[in-house]
Amino acid sequence: MGDRGVRGAIVIAIALVLTVLSAMKFAPPGPEELDVYPSSSISRVAKLSEYNTALEGTAGDTLVLIYEGAEPGGAMLVVGGAHPDEPAGTVAALILAENVVLTQGKLIVIPYANASGFTHNLPQEGHPSDYTLQTPSGDRTIKYGSRLTNPVHQWPDPTVYVERVSHQKLAGTEARNLNRAYPGVEKGSLTERVAYAITQLIIDEGIDVSIDLHESSPEYPVNNAIVAHERAFDVAAISTLDLEMEGVQINIEPSPPTLRGLSHREWGDNTDTLALLLESPNPAQGRLRGVTDAELVVGGVDPMYIRASERGRLYVPYTDEGTPLAMRAGRHLASVQAIAAAYSMMAPHRAIDICGLPSYCDVLENGAGAYLNPNQ
Amino acid sequence: MPRPSCGRVMLVLAQLITFICMIGTFLLLAAALKLPAALATAGAATVGLAVSGNIGSLYHLIEGAFGYFDVILIIAMAMVFMAALEAAGILEEISYRITRRLGDKPLLLSLASMLLVMLPGMLTGSSTAAAMTTGRFVLPVLVGAGIAPARAGAFVALGSIIGMIAPPVNVPVMIIGSGIDMPYVGFDLPLLFLALPAAVAVSIWAAAGAKKDRPGKKPGAGSAPFVPASDVERISGIKVFIPILALVVMMFAVRLSNGSIPDPGIPFMFAVGALLAMVCGRRIKLWDTVVRGIGMAMPVMGVLVGAGMFVQVMTLTGVRGLLVTSALDIPRAWIFVAAAVALPVFGAISAYASSSVMGVPILLALLGNNEIVTAAALSMLASIGDLLPPIAIVPSLISQSSGEGTDYRSALLRQATVPILLLVLWAFAVLKWAPAIGKLL
Numbered sequence: 001m002g003d004r005g006v007r008g009a010i011v012i013a014i015a016l017v018l019t020v021l022s023a024m025k026f027a028p029p030g031p032e033e034l035d036v037y038p039s040s041s042i043s044r045v046a047k048l049s050e051y052n053t054a055l056e057g058t059a060g061d062t063l064v065l066i067y068e069g070a071e072p073g074g075a076m077l078v079v080g081g082a083h084p085d086e087p088a089g090t091v092a093a094l095i096l097a098e099n100v101v102l103t104q105g106k107l108i109v110i111p112y113a114n115a116s117g118f119t120h121n122l123p124q125e126g127h128p129s130d131y132t133l134q135t136p137s138g139d140r141t142i143k144y145g146s147r148l149t150n151p152v153h154q155w156p157d158p159t160v161y162v163e164r165v166s167h168q169k170l171a172g173t174e175a176r177n178l179n180r181a182y183p184g185v186e187k188g189s190l191t192e193r194v195a196y197a198i199t200q201l202i203i204d205e206g207i208d209v210s211i212d213l214h215e216s217s218p219e220y221p222v223n224n225a226i227v228a229h230e231r232a233f234d235v236a237a238i239s240t241l242d243l244e245m246e247g248v249q250i251n252i253e254p255s256p257p258t259l260r261g262l263s264h265r266e267w268g269d270n271t272d273t274l275a276l277l278l279e280s281p282n283p284a285q286g287r288l289r290g291v292t293d294a295e296l297v298v299g300g301v302d303p304m305y306i307r308a309s310e311r312g313r314l315y316v317p318y319t320d321e322g323t324p325l326a327m328r329a330g331r332h333l334a335s336v337q338a339i340a341a342a343y344s345m346m347a348p349h350r351a352i353d354i355c356g357l358p359s360y361c362d363v364l365e366n367g368a369g370a371y372l373n374p375n376q
Numbered sequence: 377m378p379r380p381s382c383g384r385v386m387l388v389l390a391q392l393i394t395f396i397c398m399i400g401t402f403l404l405l406a407a408a409l410k411l412p413a414a415l416a417t418a419g420a421a422t423v424g425l426a427v428s429g430n431i432g433s434l435y436h437l438i439e440g441a442f443g444y445f446d447v448i449l450i451i452a453m454a455m456v457f458m459a460a461l462e463a464a465g466i467l468e469e470i471s472y473r474i475t476r477r478l479g480d481k482p483l484l485l486s487l488a489s490m491l492l493v494m495l496p497g498m499l500t501g502s503s504t505a506a507a508m509t510t511g512r513f514v515l516p517v518l519v520g521a522g523i524a525p526a527r528a529g530a531f532v533a534l535g536s537i538i539g540m541i542a543p544p545v546n547v548p549v550m551i552i553g554s555g556i557d558m559p560y561v562g563f564d565l566p567l568l569f570l571a572l573p574a575a576v577a578v579s580i581w582a583a584a585g586a587k588k589d590r591p592g593k594k595p596g597a598g599s600a601p602f603v604p605a606s607d608v609e610r611i612s613g614i615k616v617f618i619p620i621l622a623l624v625v626m627m628f629a630v631r632l633s634n635g636s637i638p639d640p641g642i643p644f645m646f647a648v649g650a651l652l653a654m655v656c657g658r659r660i661k662l663w664d665t666v667v668r669g670i671g672m673a674m675p676v677m678g679v680l681v682g683a684g685m686f687v688q689v690m691t692l693t694g695v696r697g698l699l700v701t702s703a704l705d706i707p708r709a710w711i712f713v714a715a716a717v718a719l720p721v722f723g724a725i726s727a728y729a730s731s732s733v734m735g736v737p738i739l740l741a742l743l744g745n746n747e748i749v750t751a752a753a754l755s756m757l758a759s760i761g762d763l764l765p766p767i768a769i770v771p772s773l774i775s776q777s778s779g780e781g782t783d784y785r786s787a788l789l790r791q792a793t794v795p796i797l798l799l800v801l802w803a804f805a806v807l808k809w810a811p812a813i814g815k816l817l
Contacts, residue, residue, distance in 0.1 A: 018438075025438070026438070123440055123442045124440050124688045125688075126692030156641045157641075159630070159642060160501065160639070162634050170550055174550075287555075287697075287736055288700050289694070290694030290698065291692070292692050292694070293692075304697040306384070307701055313704055313737075313740075
């Protein structure tokens with residue numbers, strides 16, 4: 001072997017070592033890392049694949065927590081983690097699942113809706129792979145993922161993603177966005193299968209009210225908001241009265257009929273449920289953010305956003321206090337309770353009575369971690 | 377634990393120092409030590425990690441490097457396709473035929489060439505696909521028609537960008553739209569309004585060059601380097617067109633099917649094209665062709681890997697946010713100017729990244745300015761970045777595959793300077809007067 005051959009062999013050996021080390025770091029973790037400790041009100045822990053068998057054994061299968069009250073009533077679905085880089089949705093769903101006491105009706109919680117999305121981060125976003133919250137029983141580390149399904153599980157992307165309902169065209173990567181895939185396809189791509197399973201769950205379980213928990217960047221106009229399908233507008237409007245009394249200012253935004261594939265549009269159009277989506281301001285996913293780390297995810301303070309706010313570039317109030325995770329998750333929790341109460345008032349025979357949850361002020365004061373792991 | 381507000385100035389200072397160190401390292405490695413741009417950008421990213429105290433998180437370099445993975449695959453297979461066409465003699469045969477037919481009609485030739493160059497970009501939203509397919513075909517044709525190689529290369533590069541902007545598929549607009557939940561609806565006319573005058577103007581500029589660049593010489597009668605040496609080497613019949621036709625048909629079929637035909641991806645289409653070239657032209661050695669194609673693609677692929685690392689570290693350390701916030705930290709009237717500068721400059725790293733990182737906040741800052749026309753104009757500004765150094769991906773690919781020598785890229789960029797500035801001005805004008813244009817359309 002000549003000099004060139006030796007050099008080539010050395011380069012290939014180094015590349016192999018780097019590949020193996022990288023693969024160890026980036027290999028998708030197993031589903032056991034997505035933990036949840038359901039409250040004592042739990043009736044059944046199911047898997048999403050029960051609603052679409054094409055999901056069985058895939059990275060898209062995820063936990064479905066079903067709570068049933070002693071009294072019959074209506075049914076509510078709360079979905080967190082559709083976008084795993086929007087942590088308030090995940091944390092609010094976890095607090096709900098781990099503390100809820102249900103006296104009437106049925107509640108179904110999916111805390112990690114896009115389980116595959118929790119197994120990676122988007123390149124060039126510099127996001128942390130997890131963040132840690134202090135709980136009464138010690139530190140709890142929660143995965144911080146990507147808004148898209150892991151390409152290890154669904155690849156390649158099409159050049160252009162043609163959404164299935166009205167053939168709307170989106171950038172190819174959006175084919176891995178769960179909240180552009182509804183109502184889903186039974187045997188479609190992994191993301192479409194997950195979307196189909198959730199839509200099917202809404203139909204099979206007779207869900208009256210469905211809430212999708214999200215976040216958006218502070219420079220995004222739809223923020224601190226409830227996005228409501230036209231049939232869900234009344235329940236959204238009544239719930240805002242409760243929220244304002246609790247000190248939570250929130251806007252109601254209509255679900256645009258032309259924007260397809262989103263939960264608030266397709267759940268409402270393809271099932272009988274009242275479809276709503278909640279947004280809170282997350283600086284860690286914005287394009288103006290400064291240093292990107294777990295501290296930003298949890299603390300929510302970013303000097304770049306303070307500067308942008310001072311120049312009037314944001315759609316939400318953003319002061320030196322920032323928008324901490326506790327505040328954002330607290331807003332979602334308060335909104336879920338207010339929506340349940342509003343629906344129960346509008347349809348008393350289908351009431352859903354949710355108790356046992358901390359108030360917005362409690363979460364703000366004690367932090368989100370204070371209400372995690374009570375049953376560990 | 378929130379960061380203390382008193383540290384705001386220090387944080388900005390730290391970000392500035394990190395950025396200066398990254399740029400300084402890049403210049404030192406690339407200019408002083410003459411290392412390839414790929415190693416220089418990767419080195420700069422590593423220094424950025426170290427200076428910001430993140431050297432323990434080397435995995436960010438790997439994660440960032442995967443940012444352009446799909447683009448890298450397209451480039452790799454596009455180059456293999458080109459190498460196969462060249463080795464099979466298809467490239468020279470088609471060029472010879474077109475030159476014989478249209479070589480003495482420069483304006484007609486350049487208009488037809490522009491349409492050909494734009495077509496793959498219009499169907500895929502990728503300037504790389506345009507430059508490496510029909511773009512690569514028309515390059516020797518234009519040279520044979522009397523246009524100087526540098527100008528012909530500039531024509532292909534500009535045409536590829538205009539094709540990327542033109543409807544029906546404009547990926548930068550889709551990226552900007554997805555950032556504000558704006559559906560890709562109603563963009564056809566604004567994109568055509570942007571692309572059509574640009575395409576005609578660049579065609580006239582190229583045709584004018586045919587006379588200027590070779591005064592006194594009859595166009596089409598030049599000693600084109602691709603003219604086959606003897607009739608024995610000629611490829612007869614229409615089979616010579618099959619690889620490129622197959623590629624265009626695949627792109628069309630996927631686009632027109634509205635999702636009913638699964639999209640196999642552009643790299644796959646190029647691979648099929650390369651295989652067809654093997655049976656439609658002279659016999660070629662598969663392994664040698666693949667090695668040659670990947671060899672041509674390697675410098676550009678390396679730069680994209682390095683650029684991915686660079687952007688990841690910029691985001692992680694807050695440098696990206698500092699740049700975006702600073703670009704927006706001006707009165708609304710000046711945002712148009714900031715867009716005309718920042719989008720192409722950031723696009724020099726990646727047009728798609730620029731659309732997402734700069735395009736979305738600028739569109740948000742310009743809400744009420746007819747968002748559809750504004751997004752279309754922003755997509756043009758971001759796409760122009762594909763022409764600009766340091767990466768200048770489209771000129772680099774044309775240069776790598778043309779065999780014109782090491783100085784060809786610089787000569788091409790010099791030729792393209794004035795048209796690029798005019799394209800920026802055109803996009804700026806559309807951006808500035810977007811509400812009026814929106815009413816007109």
